[in-house]
Amino acid sequence: MKKNTGKKDHFIDMSFEPTTIKNPLKMDDSIAANYRGYVTLDPNKDFILNDKIGKILENSCPTHAITYQKDDLKINLDNGKCILCGNCQVKSPELIKITNKFDLAKKRRDDLIETFSMSVPFGKTYDELGKELKNKIDKIFGRSLAIREIDAGSCNGCEIEINALNNPIYDIERYGITFVASPRHADILLVTGPPSKNMERALKIAYDSTPNPKLVIAVGACACSGGIFGNNYATTGGIDNIVPVNVYIPGCPPRPQALLYGILMAINKSGFA
Amino acid sequence: MNHKETTKKYYLELEKFDSDLKKLESNNELHLSLNDPYQLHDLCEFLKKNFELRLLSIICSDEQKLNGKFKIRHIFGSDVDDFFLFVISSIDSSHIYFPSIYDVFPSSILYEREINDMFGLIAKENPNIKPLILHDFPNDVFPLRKNFKLNNIVQGNLKQFEFTPITGEGVCEIPVGPIHAGIIEPGHFRFSVVGETIINLETRLGYTHKGIEKLAESMPINDVVFLSERISGDESVANSVAFCQAVEKIAQLTIPKKAQQIRLLFAELERIYNHFGTMGGILADIGFPYGASRLNILKEQMMQLNEKLSGSRILFGINQIGGVKANITDEMLTCIHYVLDDAFQTFEKTFDLLKSNSSVMDRLRNTGIIEKQTARDFGLVGISSRCIGIETDARHTHPYGYYPSINLKQKTPRETMEHQVELQKQIGDVLSRFMNRVNDLRQSKNIIDSITTMENDELSIQMNGELTPYSSGLGYTESHRGETLHWVMIGEHNSIFRYKIRTASFSNWPIIEHAVLNNIVADFPVINKSFDFSYSGNDL
Ligand code: SF4
Secondary structure, eight states: OOOOOOOOOSSOOOOOOOOOOSOTTOOOSOOOTTOOOEEEEOOOTTOOOOHHHHHHHHHHOTTOOEEEETTTTEEEEETTTOOOOOHHHHHOTTTEEEESOOOOOOSSGGGGEEEEESSSOSSOOHHHHHHHHHHHHHHHHTTOEEEEEEESSOOSHHHHHHHHTTSTTTOGGGGTEEEOSSGGGOSEEEEESSOBHHHHHHHHHHHHHSOSSOEEEEEHHHHHHOGGGOSOTTBOSSGGGTSOOSEEEOSSSOOHHHHHHHHHHHHHHSTTO | OOHHHHHHHHHHHHHHHOTTSEEEEETTEEEEEOSSGGGHHHHHHHHHHHSOEEEEEEEEEEEHHHHSEEEEEEEEEESSSSOEEEEEEEEETTOOEEOOOTTTOTTHHHHHHHHHHHHOOEETTOSOOOOOSOOSOBTTOOTTSTTSOTTOOOOSSBOOOOOOOOOSTTEEEEEEOSSOSSSOOOOEEEEEEETTEEEEEEEEOOTTOOOHHHHHTTSOTTTHHHHHHTSSGGGHHHHHHHHHHHHHHHHTOOOOHHHHHHHHHHHHHHHHHHHHHHHHHHHHHTTOHHHHHHHHHHHHHHHHHHHHHHSOTTOOSOEETTEESSOOOHHHHHHHHHHHHHHHHHHHHHHHHHHTOHHHHHHHTTSSOOOHHHHHHHTOOTHHHHTTTOOOOHHHHSOOTTGGGOOOOOOOHHHHHHHHHHHHHOOOSHHHHHHHHHHHHHHHHHHHHTOOSOOOSOSBOOOOSOOOTTOEEEEEEEOSSSEEEEEEEEOGGGOEEEEEEEOHHHHHGGGHHHHTTTSBGGGHHHHHHHHTOOHHHHHO
16 A cells, blocks of 8 residues: 655556545534524513413424413423424514524433423522432432531521421422531531621531531621621621631522522532532 | 590609609600609609509610710500600719619610620619620620721620529539521520429520621611611511611601501511411421421412512512502402412411321420519510410500501400400410410401502602701511510711610510420420520520
8 A cells, every 4th residue: 555655746646545535625513503403492581471472382383392381381392392493483582592502412301391481580490400419419428418507697587598498398308408407417517697706606616516528608698798797896797707618609598499509519619529 | 545645644643753854745655854863763663553564675875975975765665555655864974884673674684784785884783794795705895885886896805704503413504506406596505404304594695696786877777778677587577667667757757558558468478477487397396297397388388479579588678768669569469368368278277287186285285384474574575475465566556557557357345355365364385375376377367358459659758858866766566576676866967876676586585594494405496486586686
């Protein structure tokens, strides 16, 4: 076999050996902007879902990929059924966008269904977050994550929401999270309050008695910065002035979903993974 | 009787004590200025003998800038008439003592300790003048004096605090807190036990002290509304309404009917979601998770309703001075009725089940009993007082806002009598507090049900111009814990000169030390929960 020396030959090489040409069309791997990749539910800021739009969308789809749930004001879009005709986008461009992306493959059939609901317009639902969290906890912590809550002088608003995580609606235990009675049993400290001076010592002791590796999550505006109480003679202006903080969850108070999201982020960020 | 006649009645009596006292009337308040602070003790004895008055609060303020003196205002209130009595004494700043009235009104002990901490004035005869609110603070730091700046960094010799030692054969001490096992606020409990039985309890609170009263003095008056919501997160409506009412009183604003109505609706919704929560807590503490779960679901249902109505699950951001920010339309009102009907159906079913469950009733009955006299001495309010048959309810005795306009079904004489008998039967245990919560819930539902259409006017009106410097006003509401008082004194340029908050928790906390006596340690959580104290509302 003749070796390609890279030298320019005066004679034309007439052999019929296979040759490959790099990039014969002289194009990069980009996808046309108007390629119909898949349909997503990406509402404009002021989009409001009502009965009328819901019905129109449902009827616009030739393969019935779109369903409208009247009672909870929800639109479900099954990408497994969608043939990318674009009808729906014509009917409601405020909600439906066709992207030119293709990264849609999912391991489970159900995951191909996308939902838009008026009450959770952006982001993930509590359940989706919880499931994600559970997977992580299964892997990293051997199925159970222990949290110790410490109130370092909050107004008790944040406690109401943390307590709500334990009620039968949010039931955080089903994702493998338990609130424990002692910092010595905890992986995570969930701290609220602008830490008051009077709680400073107790907070330090609790932090020191938590075994390593540990994570600290500051919950609420108070814990993040001192909140409305700021830094005065009786407060210290944020948990991170007392103990190191891994994740900040703002809000006054943050709702249960936000708490779950923050816990998830703490685990993702941690060196545990 | 209108305000004028009521005040007159008291006025005439008081003249018998000393006709020289300077007296000032306004609305339902009568202000007496004492010439000599040491008259106070005699006056209190006179009050005790002649009237049925309760000590509501003792307010100190540093008015050295104005007249070189500290002013101490003792506020008394009646549980029958719509009447408040302010007794004002001036303390020279060179003389740091003021008379204690603990032997006439024992509830004064806590207020006097508070004044000692925050102003450095000493109630001479008070036998228990330990630090109350400031823990790791130096001895010579008095945050509420005007020469103390909000951001002062405090250094120096620290205050000492010692628990009263209880000794004897077989007496053990159990220290608990400040961080507790559950998801609750911080506080320290020092139990002395013999075997399982608690023979003494000393509480130490103040861990959540955030300097709210001092902070308010440096904030624009409209922002203080946000601060007042955060005195205790679950009492946000009650506290912010009390603050707004105090300022509106000073500004002589009459807020629109609709705003009053919305305040009332949110106040009652707040009561409902919290009572569900507390009752759930009580059941959790006695190990009856089925009931606890049921009630917690109801609480969550109410909190979701809160969010739909106001944008906040715990009703933050509703009030402003001059009215409200959150609207309730007629459709929303229908929605409220609908959700409440649904929730109360479940509630009544759950309640029936609880009543017929002997293991629940057994744990609640005869647990954590309080005495009527002790309750009177400490000036308990709200459920904690009603559980022993003392009726205190600011909504009835001092009707405010929209409460006078709602017309509930009048009680027939027979029902009134039955009610009186019912009151006599209250024995002050956990069960009677539980049952009183049920009554309170039903009453709240009736109040909300009685509103069928929303008034048709504005949400708020503007406060114009500057408020008169150094004028003051008292705002009061009934939170789900009981009577809540906010006293505001305006400074120059619409600033706040002094903001004194007295939540129901502050009045009610001392009773826990008595309620647990002769109970076993394991019953402490349920007794504590049955009173439903707020730590943050106490420590400020
Ligand atoms: S962040 Fe808000 S709700 Fe949480 S403790 Fe602070 S003031 Fe209360």
